[in-house]
Amino acid sequence: MNQHHSKVQRQFLAVELSSIDSARDWMGRICGPHNLEIIRPQELLFRHQGASLGQISFGVIEYSTSAQVQTQDLLHSYSISLPFTGTQYIEHKKDRIESNSQSGLIVSPGNPFSLTLSADCRKQLVRISRTAVEQKLATLLHREISSPIIFEPGIRLHNGMDDWWNTVATLQGMLKNQSSLFDFPDVWSSFQDTLISGLLYAQPHNYSQELQNRQFNRPVYLSELESMMKAHLDQTLSISDFEKAAGISREKLYRDFRTFYNCSPMAYFRNLRYQRVRERLQQPAANESVSSIAMDCGFIQLGRFAKEYQQRFGELPSESFKGKR
Known part of the structure; x- marks a missing residue:
């Protein structure tokens, strides 16, 4: 009952790390379990700055040297990224998907992958709870989700995903303020819902066809x-x-x-x-x-x-x- 009067717990993220273990552990707590390989450990200077609120985390990260991230399963998160500078690419099964300032990546839980970042890669990173995405899709489809939602890993900036990233940038900018409307649960819940719904409609996944059918009857x-x-x-x-x-x-x-x-x-x-x-x-x-x-x-x-x-x-x-x- 008091939820409408209490503020949402917002956590600011700001860290600068120079050891592989500490950088891996930090991102592991945010996105999920993974291995981190750095060819030149002495050049590693990991930076992450952003905020976490509700079911979503926003941030800007960089490793300052080439890095490779590998995982069998992020378990509980969708990791969505778009470079400001530099490049990254993902190797999934037999495919290699490139990413730069004009094309992003999304890693779905349940999918093993290898992600390689160039030394100058500085990117926007959004983490969304798997539970929140599945609950929203179940609401849109009016049924329970029977298998994991797997997005196409490559994100092109059209069909609404350019608007989605613009929304992310706006929200992240507002979250930097010490206090904002997002601190009120009803307000943040509405924005969070919009962001997750937008992702489900704009980025292709294994339920897209059914979602489209439902939308257009x-x-x-x-x-x-x-x-x-x-x-x-x-x-x-x-x-x-x-x-x-x-x-x-x-x-x-x-x-x-x-x-x-x-x-x-x-x-x-x-x-x-x-x-x-x-x-x-x-x-x-x-x-x-x-x-x-x-x-x-x-x-x-x-x-x-x-x-x-x-x-x-x-x-x-x-x-x-x-x-x-």
Whole structure:
């Protein structure tokens, strides 16, 4: 009952450390367990300045020398960062994802990763509680979350994430004040909710499609059918196959596709094929050819394929292919 009258406990973060163990332990308490490797320990000067409030911590960190952070699982936190200067990159499975002042990174709990920072990397770091993110998504979806929320690790500054980072910068600036409106629980709760909701809507993750469906009242079966289409782009599927897979009438199938995709089911399937073939032509594997890629994507009549491809993209398949060799 007294919560509305008491202030939120705000913790200011300001530290300067020169030992690997102390820097690792400090960040371990904030983001989660990890290993820290420094090639030139004598050059290490770790700095972290920011504030922690509620379920979120904001800060600016730097190691002043190249550093590598490794973990099997952050356990309880999402770690989100964007360099002001310098670069960083993450190695996850077989992927290497670069990050600079125009592209950030997000590390999700449950995902092993290796993060390497350049010597001049100085970055904005946001830590959000895993519990808070899962609770917010459960509220948005009106159901419990059955598996961990895994975000795409690379953050591009578009589709709302540029606004998200601008909001972070504004909040962090306000948190530097000795007293602010954020000290009142109702006020901070609203801002915290906005920041977490914005992240869930703007940054792709394994629940994005369901969240989008819920937002636009799109039938869930359409997402399932889209996944089925993408898994069978090399096969000859008919409207009957889609009708059977969806378990609905052909009339409703056409009506929903017109409503949510503005085209027929077959046209949508064909659009997916063209998207896939263009992606593969622009990034061909060794020993691949235009014809082998086209046939892998279900295009058998190569002359017709080349003509339609040119009409769609303004260049021949061979031009897309050669442009990336």
